[in-house]
Amino acid sequence: MDLLQRFASGEVDAFEELFRTHQRDVYNWIVCLTRDPGVAEDLLLETFWRIFRAHARFDSRRSFGAWARRIATNLSMEHFRTAGREVNVSEAVLDAQPGPLNADSAERREARQAIRRAFAQLPSKLKAVALLALIEEKSYGDIASALGISLSTVKSREFRAVQRLRSKLKKVGIEP
Numbered sequence: 001m002d003l004l005q006r007f008a009s010g011e012v013d014a015f016e017e018l019f020r021t022h023q024r025d026v027y028n029w030i031v032c033l034t035r036d037p038g039v040a041e042d043l044l045l046e047t048f049w050r051i052f053r054a055h056a057r058f059d060s061r062r063s064f065g066a067w068a069r070r071i072a073t074n075l076s077m078e079h080f081r082t083a084g085r086e087v088n089v090s091e092a093v094l095d096a097q098p099g100p101l102n103a104d105s106a107e108r109r110e111a112r113q114a115i116r117r118a119f120a121q122l123p124s125k126l127k128a129v130a131l132l133a134l135i136e137e138k139s140y141g142d143i144a145s146a147l148g149i150s151l152s153t154v155k156s157r158e159f160r161a162v163q164r165l166r167s168k169l170k171k172v173g174i175e176p
Contacts, residue, residue, distance in 0.1 A: 004060035015055065018064055019048055026068050029146065032136045033076040033128060043079060047072040069146045073128065080124035111174055118168040122161055129154055130161035 006014035026047055030040040050071055051058075058067060122130060128147060132138040133154070143154045169175075 002060070004058070004064055007055055007064070008058045008060045010055055015052055018051075022065055022068050023048070025065060026072050029069050030072050030076055032138070033073065033131055034079060035131065035135075039079060039083075043072060043075045046075055050075070066145050070148055073146045073148075077124045077128055080127055114169055114172045114174055115165075118165050121168060122164060126157050126161040126164065129157040130165070133158045134162070 001009070003014050003017060007018055023044065027040055027044045030043045030047070031037055034040055034043065047068065051068060054071075058064070119127060119130065129143060132143045132146070133140070140151050140154045144151050147154070149157075
């Protein structure tokens with residue numbers, strides 16, 4: 001019996017091996033979504049707790065990594081809905097955004113805050129796609145697989161997220 005079949009049948013050693021193998025990938029995925037390493041640690045543990053409890057529903061013919069990322073994505077989106085806090089878009093990403101060459105630090109700081117607020121106001125479904133596509137530059141295929149949606153839905157959500165971000169930023173005087 002292979003590792004995935006042993007896990008699906010409830011073998012704890014198989015679960016521990018899968019945890020050791022996949023924890024880094026799942027953690028990095030959650031950080032991509034939440035932009036917060038502390039939250040990612042908590043969500044990682046919750047993700048694997050849910051995986052352990054759902055072992056009987058796992059289809060051993062499918063990818064364990066994709067299944068784990070899907071559970072992690074669902075938890076991250078739940079976090080967006082319930083936490084009600086701003087997305088931690090990194091300074092490096094914000095510094096890479098185009099702006100006037102002579103913009104002073106106060107203007108750049110205001111622009112950063114406006115971008116953070118705009119991201120925070122996106123609905124969780126759009127926020128997840130926007131973070132993965134625009135910030136993390138993940139492929140549409142990876143995003144679709146992780147979120148359990150079609151490629152066309154990923155593209156549509158990215159388009160809608162960009163439109164909303166542009167609209168919100170224009171209202172505060174930032175032309176993206």
